[in-house]
Amino acid sequence: MTRYDLIVVGAGPGGYIAAERAGALGKKVLLIEKDHMGGVCTNKGCIPTKSLLNSAKHYLHAKESARFGVHAEGVSFDIREAHAWKTETIETLRSGISFLMKNNKVDVVAGTAQFIDPHHVKVGETEYEGDYLILAMGSSPVVPPIAGATLPHxxxxxxxxxxxxxxxxxxxxxxxxxxxxxxxxxxxxxxxxxxxxxxxxxxxxxxxxxxxxxxxxxxxxxxxxxxxxxxxxxxxxxxxxxxxxxxxxxxxxxxxxxGRRANIAGIEPLHLETDRQGIVVDERMKTNIPTIYAIGDVNGRSQLAHSASRMAEVAVSNIFGTTHQRMRYQAVPWAVYGNPEAAGCGLTEQAAAAEGRKILTATTQMRANGRFLAEQGKRAGGLVKVIADAQTHAILGVHMLGTYSSEIIWGASALIEAELRIKDVKELIFPHPSVAELIRDTVFAIDHTL
Amino acid sequence: MTRYDLIVVGAGPGGYIAAERAGALGKKVLLIEKDHMGGVCTNKGCIPTKSLLNSAKHYLHAKESARFGVHAEGVSFDIREAHAWKTETIETLRSGISFLMKNNKVDVVAGTAQFIDPHHVKVGETEYEGDYLILAMGSSPVVPPIAGATLPHxxxxxxxxxxxxxxxxxxxxxxxxxxxxxxxxxxxxxxxxxxxxxxxxxxxxxxxxxxxxxxxxxxxxxxxxxxxxxxxxxxxxxxxxxxxxxxxxxxxxxxxxxGRRANIAGIEPLHLETDRQGIVVDERMKTNIPTIYAIGDVNGRSQLAHSASRMAEVAVSNIFGTTHQRMRYQAVPWAVYGNPEAAGCGLTEQAAAAEGRKILTATTQMRANGRFLAEQGKRAGGLVKVIADAQTHAILGVHMLGTYSSEIIWGASALIEAELRIKDVKELIFPHPSVAELIRDTVFAIDHTL
Missing domain, CATH: 3.50.50.60 (FAD/NAD(P)-binding domain)
Known part of the structure; x- marks a missing residue:
């Protein structure tokens, strides 16, 4: 029976990152995946939807750019070709992940993990032994008990x-x-x-x-x-x-x-504590069994690909690392890649009110921004809101609706985690013209003193 | 003769921000502009070029999106319509600035400022008195002494x-x-x-x-x-x-x-010290005359619109504020809005080598990134480089080439100014999928430990 320092179950953005990081630390790692490398995110979630949304955006640009001086006739959208591009993207990413595993000397086994006990997992007829187990089996769409919910369409x-x-x-x-x-x-x-x-x-x-x-x-x-x-x-x-x-x-x-529900079928032999969200974990991603960690949608604490990846690092740091990190949820950004885009990070006004927390806040219109105006025009809607603590003036939340939000928002994570205050953000220099500048303008709208 | 707390000369992104900030502090401010509100940036620089580049991007999307499933015939580009959109953008921004001046009770005078002495400026026949003077006259394109340089084409x-x-x-x-x-x-x-x-x-x-x-x-x-x-x-x-x-x-x-050269004609009566870049200023934007400050291209220290705006705040904070800020140049972002886009902030590898500074650095390919792949494909070129101090591990520079760079780079400014280190950036959560994630990946490429 092959012995591993770590067995990771599930090769989504939680599992493959856990395997990569542990492999990079020189650990002997096994990664088990029953479907494709990359999990739901790469194959059935984040990536395919972004690929299709990009196609749709180009279709709109071809059809509706007369105001910019761009004219086209007979603009058509071929959904099969959009899917083919999507599939090419997915396959490139999958092989990228496989390459990453190889590079970090991670053994990859295709098949369904069958849990025997906290240190033993079977795939088909082969049994593997592991000092530690990281569970990253993800989640599946919930099908509600509605009449007709299982019809083919x-x-x-x-x-x-x-x-x-x-x-x-x-x-x-x-x-x-x-x-x-x-x-x-x-x-x-x-x-x-x-x-x-x-x-x-x-x-x-x-x-x-x-x-x-x-x-x-x-x-x-x-x-x-x-x-x-x-x-x-x-x-x-x-x-x-x-x-x-x-x-x-x-x-x-x-x-x-x-909604989506944690994939926890078959974990009974591990005697793990679960709740409505999934497998119960502490802030280090540790379950009630000290050698078992659970990350990503399977613990249900934050159903986002990047949360899963971060949880992977937290888990690996606690098992093999020197830093023993904790998962922090207060600056996890999210994005909706629709038309328009939206993104946010940190506290909302509603959450602050629910907590009875005293805040300072301001909202600005994106149409006051040079780049937004140049690209979207003065009739387009868009908003930026910044929330700061009323006492410390530390930035607690940034919320955006409008073009580029998904690429701008990461910096809000940096502001919140670095505990920058209103006065610190005022002294940051943002590039002009950029939609991102609206964050700075909104901070000045909270307090214009110098 | 009307007396002002502050006279600002030039209504570009330096001058109008100076007027706005001082007005917001309740000061009596005069803003003098000989041409349009917004200066070169709004009327002949940042904004019109971004508007035209946006039109061109839509033209490319209409013409070259077959791989995404988007087909169009007879795609054409009408430069007159692109200019009309550009003009509408500019006019909206100009009136936005005028509104901002009104809102902050700034008096605006159209005309060329004629400097009498450090406290007196004439526009036409009218003379104005000011306790302080902020010079923000900008710069003009250099025409080299080449044969034929003045031909009409x-x-x-x-x-x-x-x-x-x-x-x-x-x-x-x-x-x-x-x-x-x-x-x-x-x-x-x-x-x-x-x-x-x-x-x-x-x-x-x-x-x-x-x-x-x-x-x-x-x-x-x-x-x-x-x-x-x-x-x-x-x-x-x-x-x-x-x-x-x-x-x-x-x-x-x-x-x-x-290149561009500082507009310093007519400043002789102020007896200001100048050098090859323009009017000499200290880190508070103060000239050799204690009541005169010079900001933006007219001092030539950093020929960027957002530097000018920041210099405006530094100057106003030192004249009327409570914070007495200094201009910091080490985290001024820049962006090139071409196809592809590029952006950077902080130290380059070449600058570090020239200074003999010991650094850690890594470069990653954008095509390893999910969103980049989904939108640009695996043959597109793109790079991210991160530079950190070899001893403290503080982030010193971030450099990007590829889509969204101009909107991502502001966060690099936050990393550098907040003096975040490699290990801090590793603990930040970036949204997935985003091109921005490459910054985090590049940081892990410098040091993969946990």
Whole structure:
């Protein structure tokens, strides 16, 4: 039986990073993956959606740039070609990850891990022994117990990414990040899209004001908020409104995007503590069994690819490293890659109010910004909000809606983690013209003194 | 005679920010501008070029997106419409600045300032008195003493921005930021472009490796490096090569972009010390006359719009503020908004070598990044380099070539100013997928320990 310092189960952005980092430290590492390298993120999530959204953005640019002096005729979108480009991207990334594993001397085994006990895992007939175990099995889309939810035209994000034709009428059940990104993509390429969301607003992690503007900017999409789906047929989706009325909307394709659930089937032999989110872990990603760590969606503490990768590093640092890091959640950025883009990091105004925390805040319009105006025009909507502690003036949150948000937001993470204050951000120099400058302008809007 | 707490001369990104900040502090401020609000940046520099580059980017997207599944026929570019959009952008920004001045109770006078003495300025027949003077008159393009430099088809950036037709053969003399942005724009829209640069490489502030890749990625442009222009005729531009050979290249339009010189005509009555860069200032932007400050291109210490704005705040903080700030140059970001984009902040490897400074550094390829791959493909070139102090491990420089660089780079300013070290950046969470993540990956490439 081959013995390893570490066995990692699942090769998504949690698992492969854990394997890479431990391998780089000279440890003998086994990585087990039942499907493709890269997990949901690379194969069925972050990457394919961004590839399709990029195609849709280029389609819009070809179709709607007359104001910029660009004219084109007969602009068409070929969903099969967009999928082919997407597939090429995915395959390149997959082989990149395989190369990374090789480079860090990680053994990779294809197959389903069968847990025997905290130190033994079987794949097929072969048993492996490990001093430590990192569980990174990810999550799967939740299919709600609604009549018609298993009809063939009712898909989750996994299924819709395989669909090589465009729907005519798409209904999306669930207005979270996944639902909104697909709504953006399909509406950009001309599909009639309806979103049905049970909560009073889409994108619950987002500042409420921003979510409202986001909906308003997604002009091709109909939103039904506070509505509960009660049944799906071959032809339509039925739902009750907030007022209790029953309504229906036609659909030839339905996307269910109401959430994802931790993949914890088969972990019973490990005797791990679990809760509604998944495997219970402490701030070092350690489970109740001291040699077992759980990272990413399987612990459900922050269902984001980059959280999973960071948790991987936290786990490896505690097992093999010198730094014994802890996971910090207060500056985890998120992004919605729709049209428009949105991103945020840190505290929202609503969360501050719920905590009774005293804050200073200001919001600015993106249309006051030179680059935004030059590229989007004065009728485009966009917002930036900054939140700071009322006493210390430390930056606690940055929220953005508008172009480039997803690439700008990382710096907010740096501001928050470095505990920079209002006066420190005022002394930072931002490049002009950039949309990013709005963060600085918003900080000055909180306090203009020098 | 009206008395002011502060008279600001020049309403560019230095002057109008100085007026705004001082006005916001409740000071009585006069702003004098001889041309349009916003100065060169808004009217003849940053903004119009970014507007045109955005048009060109949309043109490329319409023309070259078949790989993404986007097809269009008869794609054409109308330079007049692109200029009209540009003009609308500029006018919106100008009125935004006027509104800002009104909002901060700044008096604005149109006309040329005539300096009488350190406390008196005339505009036309009216004389104004000021306790303090902030000089922000900017700079103008240098026209070199070359035969033919004053021919009508030989333009500076001011002139070429007024040109409402596309050249057939454009020769650009000078491969700095301005030259390269125009080269990008014109080559994207199909013009035959040649750049002639006297130095051995373009973009001297850029890491040498990046500048070389930048040239390689600008496929439609011919570069002649180490070449000196000796004469311009109606038909061509003649130059000597590094080896001393004489050559010529055809041109119906020539852009001179060899540099800009401080606008210091008429300052004699102020008895200010000047040097080759412009008006001499200390780190607080103070001149040799204690009540006169000089900011932006007129002091020539950092010819960037955002440097000018920051200098404005430094000056105002020292005159009227409580913080008495100093200008710091070590984390001033810059960006080149070409195709591809490039940006940087802080120390380059070449500068570190010149100073004999011991550094740690690593470079990563953008094509290893998920978003870059999804949007640009595996054959596109892009690089990220991070430079850290060998002893303290503090981040000293970040350099980028590739899409979104201009919007990502602000965070590098935060890293450098907050004196974050390699280990701190490793603990920051970057959103996935984003091109920005490459900064983190590059930091791990310097040191992979945990």
């Amino acid at each position: 009712v898909l989750t994000s996994d299924g819709i990414l395989e669909m090589k034709t465009l729907p005519k009428k798409l209904v999306i059940v669930g207005g979270g990040v996944i639902g909104i990104e697909f709504a953006s993509f399909y509406s950009m390429v001309g599909v009639d899209v309806t979103v049905i969301e049970m909560m009073p607003e889409i994108l619950p992690m987002m500042d409420a004001e921003f979510a409202t503007l986001m909906r308003r900017e997604m002009k091709g999409v109909s939103f039904n908020l506070g509505c509960k789906v009660i049944g799906i047929t071959e032809k339509d989706v039925r739902f009750t409104t907030a007022k209790g009325d029953e309504k229906s909307v036609e659909a030839d394709t339905v996307l269910l995007s109401i | 030989v333009l500076t950036s001011d002139g070429i921005l007024e040109m409402k037709t596309l050249p057939k053969k454009l020769v650009i003399v000078g491969g700095g930021v301005i030259g390269i942005e125009f080269a990008s724009f014109y080559s994207m829209v199909g013009v035959d472009v040649t750049v002639i640069e006297m130095m051995p490489e373009i973009l001297p502030m850029m890491d040498a490796e990046f500048a070389t890749l930048m040239r390689r990625e600008m496929k439609g442009v011919s570069f002649n490096l180490g070449c000196k222009v000796i004469g311009i005729t109606e038909k061509d531009v003649r130059f000597t090569t590094a080896k001393g050979d004489e050559k010529s290249v055809e041109a119906d339009t020539v852009l001179l972009s060899i």
